[in-house]
Amino acid sequence: MTDQPEAIPFEPTALLRAGNRSLSVMDQIRDAILDGSVSAGERINEVRISKTLAVSRTPVRAALQALAGEGLLDYAPNRGFTVREFPLDAIVDAYEIRASLEGVAARFAAERGLNAEERAIVEQSLIAGDRLLERGSFEPGDLIRYRRINGDFHDTLLSAARNRMLAEMIRICHHVPMSSSRNIVAFEHRDVRRRHDDHHRIYEAIMAREPWRAEILMREHVSGVKASLVKSLTERGEPIDMTDAAKTG
Amino acid sequence: MTDQPEAIPFEPTALLRAGNRSLSVMDQIRDAILDGSVSAGERINEVRISKTLAVSRTPVRAALQALAGEGLLDYAPNRGFTVREFPLDAIVDAYEIRASLEGVAARFAAERGLNAEERAIVEQSLIAGDRLLERGSFEPGDLIRYRRINGDFHDTLLSAARNRMLAEMIRICHHVPMSSSRNIVAFEHRDVRRRHDDHHRIYEAIMAREPWRAEILMREHVSGVKASLVKSLTERGEPIDMTDAAKTG
DNA sequence: ATCCAATAAAGTGAATACACTTAAGAAGGA
DNA sequence: TCCTTCTTAAGTGTATTCACTTTATTGGAT
CATH class of the missing domain: 1.20.120.530 (GntR ligand-binding domain-like)
Structure with a gap:
């Protein structure tokens, strides 16, 4: 809040959830999945997301871990996260x-x-x-x-x-x-x-x-x-x- | 695997689970919780664990995120993880x-x-x-x-x-x-x-x-x-x- | 033209460095 | 003695960097 490096043009980093960027990122990714912005089976690219949301990969990864715990994502070592498919x-x-x-x-x-x-x-x-x-x-x-x-x-x-x-x-x-x-x-x-x-x-x-x-x-x-x-x-x-x-x- | 900084004396970083340190760390922490090595309600110190297991904080945090997803840990922003209590x-x-x-x-x-x-x-x-x-x-x-x-x-x-x-x-x-x-x-x-x-x-x-x-x-x-x-x-x-x-x- | 191999690009995994927050401790006043 | 406040240490959050793995691409051979 004090000195955000720069106001990002496209996605103004929506309102942050209490103190923590990971949680905010988590919410945004979850929403994107639930409203179908990213389709099932799709592989998730950490760098792309981090650029889109204007944060580093660290909170993105944290969010992905947590979402995998919620059962929305699948994880494979060295291959990252994919959106879980629900037949x-x-x-x-x-x-x-x-x-x-x-x-x-x-x-x-x-x-x-x-x-x-x-x-x-x-x-x-x-x-x-x-x-x-x-x-x-x-x-x-x-x-x-x-x-x-x-x-x-x-x-x-x-x-x-x-x-x-x-x-x-x-x-x-x-x-x-x-x-x-x-x-x-x-x-x-x-x-x-x-x-x-x-x-x-x-x-x-x-x-x-x-x-x-x-x-x-x-x-x-x-x-x-x-x-x-x-x-x-x-x-x-x-x-x-x-x-x-x-x-x- | 190539050039582990130093062979740690006490806990020789048990056998790694397929390629991935986070998963191995996750198993070890889970075991520690389930067999009662760390007691319920106890706060988890990331640096202590990372030193004990001879890895950096990164895989430790990943493991903790995942365990929180499994419901074994609680998370509070800026306060880290605690072992969940089961009355x-x-x-x-x-x-x-x-x-x-x-x-x-x-x-x-x-x-x-x-x-x-x-x-x-x-x-x-x-x-x-x-x-x-x-x-x-x-x-x-x-x-x-x-x-x-x-x-x-x-x-x-x-x-x-x-x-x-x-x-x-x-x-x-x-x-x-x-x-x-x-x-x-x-x-x-x-x-x-x-x-x-x-x-x-x-x-x-x-x-x-x-x-x-x-x-x-x-x-x-x-x-x-x-x-x-x-x-x-x-x-x-x-x-x-x-x-x-x-x-x- | 198709398949395979070598190489380059992209992407994930982990370590380190630093910023920020919280908790602890010491010093001073009531 | 106890409470308050300032200071300091400890701990978490994020960014950056590099190493390693996977995947895409290109060139050659069959």
């Missing part, structure tokens, strides 16, 4: 895995209970969803809005599970990059309605302190997303974006 | 998570089927286990031997699940460092017998192509290990080694 099978599997993990999270949440703040957020998400859905049809932007509501619900239950490893594994599932990055899977109003009802039931089970019921319901809930996804994949042609669909479960 | 709760939870994940793996294996080699290994593990157990009591070294048999069974089913993410997550569960590193949880012959019978049933379900039955059986199987563990924890005092117990499920 369609693996993407579908990821939903199953996430279903299983979020099921466990729901069970833990039911066993351990929610604190006041968490209850407030979840209940708010249920109410907001009800309001959004009561019209019977979507207006533009509603899906985006629902995605946030959905995220609040799942994130809060996850934090109520009080287990870091679980949270990290689920985060990894969310980071599975999706095939192509155009097209949004257009979910029907009825589908979203059904999933929101799932949320109600799951929360009931958790508040009733019924861990196993919570687990089964959550599992089925997430599996349902996979099902609609596979359905929309087989109905339409092939190239479908799942980047957003992933967050609409 | 007893988290360790017990890890068994639940692994149970869930291995359940999914068993389901996948049942859906996708085993190839000839995999069938051979699993069946061999079942036979070897039967032979080891038929005496009705253990001789010294039998537990170690059974641990290998057990590992073959689980590893092979996992590879039959044909999903890399799943395999990596389960590996992470196995890497949860256990509290102290003395004492072996002495499993009774009867317990091992019971678990080995589980193996038989799980394999039956998989060969019968009954995915959900395979999942439930596997899940219960792994959960059972957690149960015995908790039991032996509450019966005896506190300090118990779980390093080995972890591999005996």
Whole structure:
């Protein structure tokens, strides 16, 4: 911050994440991968990236190491990093895995209970969803809005599970990059309605302190997303974006 | 390799893993963490390690980044890496998570089927286990031997699940460092017998192509290990080694 | 024209040097 | 004696440099 050697013309080194360049670089590379700027299987050139981001290779390498740890990159000695490929099978599997993990999270949440703040957020998400859905049809932007509501619900239950490893594994599932990055899977109003009802039931089970019921319901809930996804994949042609669909479960 | 500055006296830089020092360093640090040479919560000093292993800080940092990705270390900017702490709760939870994940793996294996080699290994593990157990009591070294048999069974089913993410997550569960590193949880012959019978049933379900039955059986199987563990924890005092117990499920 | 070998270019791996941040210790005041 | 502050040491973050490996290219031979 004090005396950056020179203001770089093209990429003004986006806002730095707290003190540390590696972390900032990491975020930028991750974004580039997730939004498809660099395609799967592609080999990553350290010097090119370091020039683009106007930093040395050191923080770039650090970021790449970390991203490999997150499972987004593969590493081969003396050959550097490549963007990991996710065949369609693996993407579908990821939903199953996430279903299983979020099921466990729901069970833990039911066993351990929610604190006041968490209850407030979840209940708010249920109410907001009800309001959004009561019209019977979507207006533009509603899906985006629902995605946030959905995220609040799942994130809060996850934090109520009080287990870091679980949270990290689920985060990894969310980071599975999706095939192509155009097209949004257009979910029907009825589908979203059904999933929101799932949320109600799951929360009931958790508040009733019924861990196993919570687990089964959550599992089925997430599996349902996979099902609609596979359905929309087989109905339409092939190239479908799942980047957003992933967050609409 | 050509002109190592000086042969270091104490730690002769163990055998290097394929071409790459970072990977070798990573293994050594990991081992040090898992066998308790460095204790939980402890802060890691890069220069000290680099001196001990007779390499520069660069490969050490690379290894630390990677280990943080594996979940063994925590990172804080400008403060470096610390050994992640695993409270007893988290360790017990890890068994639940692994149970869930291995359940999914068993389901996948049942859906996708085993190839000839995999069938051979699993069946061999079942036979070897039967032979080891038929005496009705253990001789010294039998537990170690059974641990290998057990590992073959689980590893092979996992590879039959044909999903890399799943395999990596389960590996992470196995890497949860256990509290102290003395004492072996002495499993009774009867317990091992019971678990080995589980193996038989799980394999039956998989060969019968009954995915959900395979999942439930596997899940219960792994959960059972957690149960015995908790039991032996509450019966005896506190300090118990779980390093080995972890591999005996 | 195709394949192989030698060579050059590009890229990664590791060491060193220096800048910056944090933690520790010493000195001074209340 | 205890707390505060300044100073200093220790430690992490980044850049730069060089060594080594891989890959691309060019020239020749079959």
